[in-house]
Amino acid sequence: MLLEQLSEEPTDDVVGELLMLERNGLARRNQPLAAYTTMRVGGAADWWAEPNTEEELQTVLRAVREAGVPLQILGAGSNLIVGDDGFHGLALKLGSGFAWHRVEGHRIVAGGAMMLPKLTHIANQNLLGNFEWACGIPGTVGGSIWGNAGARGFNGETFESRDAAADLESVVAYDRDGNRQFLWRDEIQFSYRRSSLGERIVTEATFALRPLTPEQAKAHKEATTQLLKRRRETQPVNASSSGCIWQNPNIESGPLAGCRGAGELIEKLGLKGHSSGHAAISEIHANFIVNMGGATSEDVLALMSSVEEIAWREAGVRLEREARLVS
Numbered sequence: 124m125l126l127e128q129l130s131e132e133p134t135d136d137v138v139g140e141l142l143m144l145e146r147n148g149l150a151r152r153n154q155p156l157a158a159y160t161t162m163r164v165g166g167a168a169d170w171w172a173e174p175n176t177e178e179e180l181q182t183v184l185r186a187v188r189e190a191g192v193p194l195q196i197l198g199a200g201s202n203l204i205v206g207d208d209g210f211h212g213l214a215l216k217l218g219s220g221f222a223w224h225r226v227e228g229h230r231i232v233a234g235g236a237m238m239l240p241k242l243t244h245i246a247n248q249n250l251l252g253n254f255e256w257a258c259g260i261p262g263t264v265g266g267s268i269w270g271n272a273g274a275r276g277f278n279g280e281t282f283e284s285r286d287a288a289a290d291l292e293s294v295v296a297y298d299r300d301g302n303r304q305f306l307w308r309d310e311i312q313f314s315y316r317r318s319s320l321g322e323r324i325v326t327e328a329t330f331a332l333r334p335l336t337p338e339q340a341k342a343h344k345e346a347t348t349q350l351l352k353r354r355r356e357t358q359p360v361n362a363s364s365s366g367c368i369w370q371n372p373n374i375e376s377g378p379l380a381g382c383r384g385a386g387e388l389i390e391k392l393g394l395k396g397h398s399s400g401h402a403a404i405s406e407i408h409a410n411f412i413v414n415m416g417g418a419t420s421e422d423v424l425a426l427m428s429s430v431e432e433i434a435w436r437e438a439g440v441r442l443e444r445e446a447r448l449v450s
């Protein structure tokens with residue numbers, strides 16, 4: 124179905140629906156996508172929409188459905204690699220109208236385009252804790268719930284792993300037909316960097332956080348500072364990248380049994396600095412591929428395939444990709 128759609132020239136009707144969006148200022152053509160991702164590679168989307176309200180989102184979704192063209196959702200593009208041929212369909216990013224928040228007692232309700240680090244700051248300012256894990260993740264609320272992002276956080280006493288699902292209470296999402304849905308957290312399945320949200324678009328989320336005294340909030344703020352410092356020391360935070368490229372494998376046997384993560388495995392395979400064109404395995408953290416300037420998507424993908432092939436050949440480990448390809 125998708126392949127047929129991609130290979131067919133759009134009919135007048137198909138273009139008509141999208142032209143109508145364009146005329147109403149809700150979509151435009153030929154939008155380069157590289158600047159909308161943190162890896163900064165790849166081509167253009169045939170069509171681009173950045174709705175700012177739920178009504179605009181609904182209008183765009185219904186037009187895309189009528190037009191029958193593929194749809195790609197982007198958050199902050201911090202876990203996406205866009206192919207050099209771009210995207211032959213409509214790429215949709217929730218606009219700044221979805222970057223809102225509201226504090227309700229010990230709950231924070233946030234729009235799907237709200238950035239996680241900002242939300243960590245807002246939580247602390249409002250004497251709410253448990254959201255420290257998100258302080259250094261350059262993603263949106265919507266993208267991070269969809270992919271169940273996670274990292275080391277702070278529980279008031281110690282640092283521990285936490286993820287987007289941990290304090291989530293409910294979500295508002297739209298299906299591809301433009302229908303609004305309210306979902307309790309228990310209606311969504313979450314696992315390591317995965318959710319069952321599928322094709323839904325998250326426009327709003329409610330997190331129930333931990334109330335803090337001013338003294339505790341100070342300790343949580345200090346913990347955030349330490350988490351950010353550790354990130355700066357251990358990750359290429361100032362380079363163009365898509366974060367961790369591979370999921371952490373469970374290595375129980377073979378020559379590299381006991382490696383704690385994909386980064387350690389790749390480092391032990393001697394692949395730090397390994398490159399393809401202008402893309403390289405980071406010298407700081409081997410689970411990151413960095414765009415050294417002027418990289419193409421082909422450079423990044425060739426490097427990914429090369430690392431996967433070496434991990435399989437040398438260590439018998441199949442690396443699973445965490446970053447997603449848009450093509």
Ligand SMILES: Cc1cc2nc3c(=O)[nH]c(=O)nc-3n(C[C@H](O)[C@H](O)[C@H](O)COP(=O)(O)OP(=O)(O)OC[C@H]3O[C@@H](n4cnc5c(N)ncnc54)[C@H](O)[C@@H]3O)c2cc1C
Pocket residue numbers: 161195196197198199200201202203217235259260261262263264265266267268269270271272273274323324325326358359360364365366367447
């Ligand atoms: C320097 C750096 C550090 C990082 N550190 C971490 C880390 O510690 N832990 C971690 O888990 N990740 C990390 N990442 C990866 C990335 O930031 C997270 O995966 C983040 O949650 C992705 O959110 P996003 O808004 O950028 O989504 P995108 O990358 O834009 O999209 C990711 C997926 O989510 C979907 N999506 C986006 N928005 C929505 C929406 N509103 N509704 C439904 N689906 C949507 C997209 O279609 C896509 O499939 C890091 C990345 C970088 C560059």
